Every structure is written in structure tokens, then in C-alpha cells.
């Protein structure tokens with residue numbers, strides 16, 4: 001069998017959206033489909049202001065520009081993330097300060113955030129890993145206490161809810177990704193959200209090459225001028241049309257992803273394979289707390305209290321890096337594309353050059369060594385899922 005790691009859930013609706021855009025001769029940014037996308041995202045998230053952009057990477061750059069990050073500023077962010085989360089700070093001349101993540105949900109650890117705050121700290125960028133949800137109540141409290149901004153790198157998190165509120169709509173600015181691998185995909189794309197009217201005015205200008213072009217298009221000014229620095233971050237209307245078609249299917253996408261996750265959890269969860277207590281330390285188990293994670297061979301994903309995830313990722317945690325390696329090799333040999341995740345930024349050449357580690361990041365290092373992602377996407381066939389679980393169980397049994 002050949003089972004890919006991910007696949008966009010595209011069909012006739014997306015084809016129709018592209019054809020319609022071609023027929024309408026409208027492919028540049030801020031056309032009718034972009035306007036519809038803004039309304040759709042406002043409705044989905046409750047955010048006051050939405051800006052479709054070319055990617056989450058560019059959205060994060062735009063956020064740092066609007067928040068005025070510059071030389072001498074420090075921004076705390078997880079090391080276990082994509083380079084975009086840190087590059088946006090470095091591109092403004094600021095310093096990313098790497099914080100550790102939590103053992104169970106792989107999101108930034110609020111306790112470590114507080115430890116890393118200095119006089120130079122301006123803000124925090126958090127990553128809702130797998131669409132599970134960072135501890136927003138605690139992070140928001142810390143940010144308020146120290147007068148810091150919070151930017152949500154919500155690349156994984158569209159359609160996910162935490163404590164009744166959409167992830168991406170908690171911070172000063174939130175940024176989604178519509179990259180081809182994401183739950184809502186158009187190839188390359190993203191969106192920036194805010195509820196702050198001052199920030200929205202800045203975002204509008206920086207996104208339009210530093211001009212007040214949008215005010216001109218709304219009939220608010222007679223001509224538009226170059227007012228500040230900026231770049232062209234407009235999402236093509238053709239791609240906005242694809243995102244709109246995807247958003248119409250979001251309930252189906254999330255339902256199907258949840259089904260896949262439930263299948264994995266049900267079929268890979270705790271099953272005593274032996275009465276030998278020594279052997280029982282190496283059986284597949286569902287971790288409910290950190291102590292249990294260490295005791296069992298694999299820990300299945302746990303959902304944070306109050307979180308309604310979108311199952312962007314289904315990540316297993318292995319007892320050791322060696323077990324993870326063997327699992328990876330044997331699953332791939334069986335034709336199942338499984339994958340590790342981010343090489344921690346603090347250990348990468350650019351991370352050492354541009355970032356500040358400020359102490360050890362033991363959980364990040366451990367998670368990198370032991371985390372493996374299983375394929376998850378809508379439209380996975382029962383026989384594919386059954387093959388994945390059977391292949392996984394076979395490898396897990398060979399460990400005990």
C-alpha cells in the first residue's frame with residue numbers, strides 16, 4: 001500500500017471556484033472572493049478585522065511590522081516550530097528568545113515564558129501545535145502583567161476552539177495558513193486577524209505596499225499615496241475562491257479528521273500484552289499524565305481541557321528516540337508515510353546565530369527525538385486506516 005502523509009481535500013467545488021475566477025477575469029487581490037473570504041473568516045472566528053495574505057509566513061512578518069519590532073527587541077517563542085515563527089522577528093532586526101514546550105500538548109510552556117522575560121521583551125509568539133490550543137488564560141495573564149503583545153501563530157489551528165473561542169482570535173494578532181498541507185488549503189495563502197483598530201489600520205497600509213490604497217478603494221481618499229514601508233501581501237482572488245470553497249466544507253473536514261483520530265486512538269490505545277510487569281513498561285499505552293507518558297511505550301495525543309481541536313496533526317510520542325526511528329523506518333517500508341516534526345530552532349545554525357536560548361530546553365529536545373506523526377486527512381479509506389493500525393501494532397508488538 002502507498003499511503004501519503006497528507007492530501008488536500010479538493011473536489012468539484014474547488015475546480016468550479018478556479019474556473020469561475022478565470023471566467024470573471026479577476027485574479028488579483030482584494031476582489032469579490034477576497035471580500036467574501038473576509039466575511040467568512042469574521043463569521044467563523046468572531047474577529048473584527050481580517051486580512052487575506054499570501055502565506056502565514058508573510059502574515060507573521062506583517063504582524064511584526066505592525067507591532068513595530070526592531071533592533072534590541074526580544075520576542076519569546078517556542079523552539080519547536082517552523083522557521084517562519086522566528087524569521088519574522090529576525091527580519092525586523094529583533095531577537096527570538098526560545099522557550100520550552102509542555103510535555104503533553106507540545107505548546108509553549110507559560111512557566112518558561114515568565115522565566116525568559118527581560119527588560120527587552122516586547123512580546124510572545126505562540127504556536128497552537130496540532131490545533132490543540134496553548135494555555136491562553138495563563139499566557140494572556142502573563143502578557144498583561146508585563147505589558148507584552150501576544151501573536152498567535154495559528155498556522156495549524158483554523159476551525160479549532162479553546163474555551164469557547166476560536167484559536168487565532170485570542171491574541172493581539174492571529175495568523176492562519178492555507179498552505180497545501182493545512183486543513184483548509186489553497187496551495188499558498190494565509191490570513192491575519194485582529195480586534196485592535198489601531199493595529200488593523202497599520203496592517204492595512206503595510207499589506208498594500210505601504211499605501212492607503214484600501215482607503216482609496218473605499219472612496220475615503222481621492223488618491224492613494226506612499227505613506228510608510230510595506231510590501232505586497234495580497235492573496236490572489238483565485239486562491240481566495242479556493243479557500244472559500246474549503247471553508248464551506250470545514251465542518252466535513254473537521255468531522256472526518258476527528259473520525260481518523262478517534263480510530264487511531266481506539267485501536268492504538270492501552271492493551272495489556274503481557275502479565276509480566278517488566279514487559280508492561282513497554283506496552284502501547286494512552287498517556288493521561290506525564291508520569292504515565294514515561295512509563296508506556298507510546299503516548300497517544302491528549303486533548304487539553306476546554307479544547308476542541310481540528311486534528312491538524314496526529315502525533316505519537318515514543319518511549320525513546322530509538323523506538324521512534326525503528327517505527328519510522330518500518331512504517332515507511334510498509335508504504336505508510338509517517339513523519340517526525342520540526343528540528344528545534346535553537347539547535348539549528350540560524351537559531352544559534354540569531355536567537356537567544358537562555359537555558360536548556362529539555363522537553364523540546366525530547367519531543368523532537370520521540371515524536372512521530374501519522375497520516376491524517378479527510379477521505380482516508382477504512383482499509384487504509386486498518387492497514388496503518390495493523391502495521392503499527394505489528395511494530396509495537398516487536399518492541400515488547
Ligand SMILES: Cc1ncc(COP(=O)(O)O)c(C=O)c1O
Nearest residue numbers: 055056057082084155177178179
Ligand atoms: C507553526 C507554523 N508556522 C508557520 C508556518 C508557515 O505557513 P505558510 O506555509 O503558510 O507560510 C507553518 C507551516 O507549516 C507552521 O507549521
